[in-house]
Amino acid sequence: MFNANGQLGDVGVRTTKIVYWQEDEWWLGYLEEFPDYWTQGKTLDDLEEHLRYLHADLTSGELSGMRRVADLTLA
Template sequence: MKLNIVYKREKEWFVGHIQEYPDYESQGKTIDELKGNLIEIYSDIQKGLVPDAEPFQLLEVAV
């Protein structure tokens, strides 16, 4: 399985979300901490612990 993580640096933190679930944001002091936090969120979603989680769809458009 491959997850796409979108993130940015905000001062001392890395803040991001899984591309398909932008409503569920997390942060970490390092990229690895952020990645671990987001994998945990994804795991909770897959287990049904976040019942209202609906993935966003990706549409690629050539311009």
């Protein structure tokens, strides 16, 4: 989780998959679970920071109508 300074606290390390690429001088990417919500950064580190904030917003439960990607188990 994020602390008051907007940085990850010591709650435990969690990971999520991201998709990213570079176009010209910008790094673009999105969270694999939320492919409709892209962000960008001037560096890969900057992009990763923006993706962390985006993840916090998208998983806060305060936004509605979001499309997600999930696995479906087939019998």
